[in-house]
Amino acid sequence: MSDIVALFALFVLITIAVGGAVGDENRLKSLSLAWVIFLLITFPTLSTEWARMTSELVDDEGDSHYGLPDIWEGKQVVCFHFPEQNAPDGYNGARYHIDSDGTQFMSDSDWNHTGACIGGFSDFENGLALMDEAVLTSGGDFAYNSTQYTFGLQINSIADIDPCDVSECSDTSGAYWLLSHNGQMAMVGITDLALESDSVITWSIETW
Amino acid sequence: MVHRDLVSKHAETIKSILNLTWREAHMFDAHAVTIGPHGMLLINAVMLGLIGWALWKAERRLESGSDWILLLMLCAFAVSGRVLLDPIPNVQPVTIIVLLAGIHYGAPRAIALATAVTLCSNLILGHGLWSLYQAVGWSAVGVAGALLSSRLLVDGRLNIERLAMVAAASAFAFDWIVSISALHSMGSELLLPYMVAGLPFDLLHAAGNVAFVAWLANPLSEVMTKHLDTSSPMAVNDSVSSTL
Numbered sequence: 001m002s003d004i005v006a007l008f009a010l011f012v013l014i015t016i017a018v019g020g021a022v023g024d025e026n027r028l029k030s031l032s033l034a035w036v037i038f039l040l041i042t043f044p045t046l047s048t049e050w051a052r053m054t055s056e057l058v059d060d061e062g063d064s065h066y067g068l069p070d071i072w073e074g075k076q077v078v079c080f081h082f083p084e085q086n087a088p089d090g091y092n093g094a095r096y097h098i099d100s101d102g103t104q105f106m107s108d109s110d111w112n113h114t115g116a117c118i119g120g121f122s123d124f125e126n127g128l129a130l131m132d133e134a135v136l137t138s139g140g141d142f143a144y145n146s147t148q149y150t151f152g153l154q155i156n157s158i159a160d161i162d163p164c165d166v167s168e169c170s171d172t173s174g175a176y177w178l179l180s181h182n183g184q185m186a187m188v189g190i191t192d193l194a195l196e197s198d199s200v201i202t203w204s205i206e207t208w
Numbered sequence: 209m210v211h212r213d214l215v216s217k218h219a220e221t222i223k224s225i226l227n228l229t230w231r232e233a234h235m236f237d238a239h240a241v242t243i244g245p246h247g248m249l250l251i252n253a254v255m256l257g258l259i260g261w262a263l264w265k266a267e268r269r270l271e272s273g274s275d276w277i278l279l280l281m282l283c284a285f286a287v288s289g290r291v292l293l294d295p296i297p298n299v300q301p302v303t304i305i306v307l308l309a310g311i312h313y314g315a316p317r318a319i320a321l322a323t324a325v326t327l328c329s330n331l332i333l334g335h336g337l338w339s340l341y342q343a344v345g346w347s348a349v350g351v352a353g354a355l356l357s358s359r360l361l362v363d364g365r366l367n368i369e370r371l372a373m374v375a376a377a378s379a380f381a382f383d384w385i386v387s388i389s390a391l392h393s394m395g396s397e398l399l400l401p402y403m404v405a406g407l408p409f410d411l412l413h414a415a416g417n418v419a420f421v422a423w424l425a426n427p428l429s430e431v432m433t434k435h436l437d438t439s440s441p442m443a444v445n446d447s448v449s450s451t452l
Contacts, residue, residue: 028372032419036299039412043297047408054405 003049007042014038052105064182064200068117069097069106074198077119078134080142080158081204086166087114088141088159102137113204116142127181127193127201128153152189155179158203167207178206245295252292259288267431278435279317282309282428283324290329298409299416301424302329303378306346307371308425310353311360312432318350338389345385349378366429372421379413 014034022030039046051071065073084092094109100120118137124130135142145157155177156162163175179186179193180202186193193201243251263281270277282305289301302325310318326343327335352374353360360371387403394402 028368028418028422032372032415032422035415036412036419039408039415040296040299043408043412050408051405054401 003045004053007046007049010042011035011038049105052099052103065198067095067108067111068119068200071099072119075100075119076121076124076130076195076198077117077200078121078131079113079117079200079202080115081113081202082115082159082161083166083205084114086161086205088161091116091141091159098138100137102139118142119200122197124195124199127179127186127190127195127199130195130199130201131190152191155190155203161205163205163207166205173208175205175207177203179203249295252295256289256292260285264427264431267435270435272434273436275313275317275435278431279309279313279321283321283328286321286325287328290325291332294333296416298379298383298413299419301420302326302346303349303382303413303417304375304420304424305428306350307353307375307378308428308432310350310355311357311366312429312436314357315351315354318353319347322346322350337392338386341386341389342382345382348385349382352378352381361429364433366425368421368425371425372418375417375421376414379417380410383410383413 015031018030018034019027052069065077068077079095081095082088082091087093092114094107095111095113096104096116097106097108098104098116098118100118116138118134121130121133124133131144135144142159144155144159147154147156158177163169163177167173167175169175179190181193182196182200183202186201190201195201263285267278267281286302286305289305293300302322306318306322306325309321323343323346326339326346330336330339330342356374360367360374383406384403387399387406390402391399
């Protein structure tokens with residue numbers, strides 16, 4: 001959004017500068033040429049930012065990408081969902097969306113989870129590799145703490161949120177980070193999770 | 209087949225010049241020069257300039273009133289412009305040429321021109337269902353030109369500011385008409401988001417149209433006026449109803 005505002009401001013500045021520098025006779029010629037050149041140079045940024053802004057317009061209920069920006073259609077996504085009162089700083093009140101280049105471009109306050117989704121990735125074949133890339137992309141905001149067992153990696157906390165801080169853990173009850181793959185509980189751990197080209201993996205806190 | 213003959217001839221020439229064996233000469237493939245997208249665009253711009261210059265020269269030898277020949281020349285220029293400027297998204301001279309044809313020659317000829325340009329250029333760029341929508345879109349621009357001719361052409365002179373506004377509006381109208389073709393592959397609820405998502409492309413089309421108006425409208429209008437067949441009921445000052 002801020003890029004669009006900056007581009008618009010630059011457009012207005014160029015219009016004023018070129019329009020003021022040229023006489024009436026050639027004003028339209030110079031301005032139109034300046035506009036075309038400006039749009040051509042900024043077009044990759046303009047179209048990407050616009051796609052990000054308009055991606056909220058399309059809902060596609062029923063698939064694992066439902067509720068996610070449509071520019072991530074066909075891409076891989078990692079979501080971290082937190083209970084509303086326990087979301088990390090800067091990620092409460094909505095679900096935030098961070099593109100693979102680290103740009104946070106959209107928040108969805110109507111979504112029934114708080115936290116963030118980091119997406120737009122491709123070509124990852126393993127769940128852990130994708131998750132690590134997502135954590136890096138978030139600038140470490142969703143860094144996790146884990147324990148390596150012989151059967152695989154167990155995630156203890158994400159963004160310093162331990163499930164037992166959220167829900168009481170005792171001999172008869174507990175809480176854990178649940179891994180879902182394309183909307184279904186994953187049948188294997190993150191280290192063994194084989195991805196599809198448009199996989200959506202989600203971490204959320206589950207109680208027992 | 210023709211291409212292979214040319215390559216063999218080329219290899220023969222290189223072989224004699226560089227004193228190479230036949231095999232070495234064939235390995236020296238002068239057609240394998242890599243040209244980047246900017247280089248190709250430059251080549252295309254030079255070719256379009258050459259075509260425009262040649263057509264302008266040819267037009268000067270035409271007798272006044274040769275409106276159909278001029279329409280053919282405009283068609284050639286519009287097709288060349290659309291094909292050669294294809295690397296630049298949505299910037300091409302077709303919309304303006306059709307709009308000016310509507311203003312000077314009336315709706316029927318503008319529709320004929322729009323459809324012919326669409327078909328000929330799409331034979332190179334890709335012909336399909338979308339061609340019909342493009343032809344309808346550009347025809348609509350031509351009809352708009354005919355309908356607004358009395359306001360855009362005042363005392364035989366184009367009102368460039370008004371024309372620029374109509375040209376910019378035509379870009380959006382044309383793009384939205386063509387967008388309707390997406391309904392063949394997606395639900396109607398997605399049409400509005402689809403059109404909104406395409407706004408940067410519409411903007412580029414509009415800016416391109418304004419640039420073509422600023423740089424080309426007056427010379428093109430002069431040429432079109434010169435070749436008006438005043439004996440025809442399609443003359444500029446005829447009412448639009450007579451042209452439709």
